[in-house]
Amino acid sequence: MTYTLYGRPRWGSAIVEAQLVWYGLPLRFEPVGDLLRDPSARVALEKVNPLAQVPTLLLPDGTVMSESVAITLLLADLTGQDSLVPGPKARERAPFLRWLVFLVANIYPTFTYGDIPARFVPVEAAQAQFLATVEAYRAKLWHQLEGEAKGPWFLGERFSALDIFVTAMTRWNPKRPWFEKETPRLFAIAERCDQQPKLKEMWARNQ
Numbered sequence: 001m002t003y004t005l006y007g008r009p010r011w012g013s014a015i016v017e018a019q020l021v022w023y024g025l026p027l028r029f030e031p032v033g034d035l036l037r038d039p040s041a042r043v044a045l046e047k048v049n050p051l052a053q054v055p056t057l058l059l060p061d062g063t064v065m066s067e068s069v070a071i072t073l074l075l076a077d078l079t080g081q082d083s084l085v086p087g088p089k090a091r092e093r094a095p096f097l098r099w100l101v102f103l104v105a106n107i108y109p110t111f112t113y114g115d116i117p118a119r120f121v122p123v124e125a126a127q128a129q130f131l132a133t134v135e136a137y138r139a140k141l142w143h144q145l146e147g148e149a150k151g152p153w154f155l156g157e158r159f160s161a162l163d164i165f166v167t168a169m170t171r172w173n174p175k176r177p178w179f180e181k182e183t184p185r186l187f188a189i190a191e192r193c194d195q196q197p198k199l200k201e202m203w204a205r206n207q
Helices: 013-023 039-046 068-079 093-115 124-146 161-169 176-182 184-194 200-205
Strands: 003-007 027-031 056-058 064-066
Touching: 003 013, 013 027, 013 068, 013 161, 013 200, 064 068, 068 093, 068 161, 093 124, 093 161, 124 176, 124 184, 161 184, 176 184, 184 200
Parallel strands: 003 027
Antiparallel strands: 003 056, 056 064
């Protein structure tokens, strides 16, 4: 009954790895090469997930799951737990769903566009301005999210998968020092989540 997670340290797979560890589910981590720069890594992962993206999760029955939001909701259903996903009648349910999708639909794509601008802007002279525009837009989105963070966790007193997403994503550009200065509530959430006893060792592997 093992879950196989195709991933790469410090990438988006850390979001799903943290949830599997939290729930205590049996996990086999299948390392993936640099999908941005290694064509052979993409070819290998395409055999499992045609989009060649991480996280890709192989369920114990052989079902392939992708998309971190879908995996987050599915794992809560499979475990029958509400420790990471507020239940249907919980007052935190609506804001949880709103900001979970906000993170993935709005902030996450800025990394897709910004990691290698040449994939989207073939004219080299225009790539620097494109990247600057993407990064400015990302900063605006992070500031919007900062205004919604309650503390000590994103939803207030209740820990959730939102805190896991924030913790993983604040390790990416523009990195934690920027968040400490610009979005101190999100920074505090991430630093606090780093020290969660269940997750501390996993986060250390994803520094």
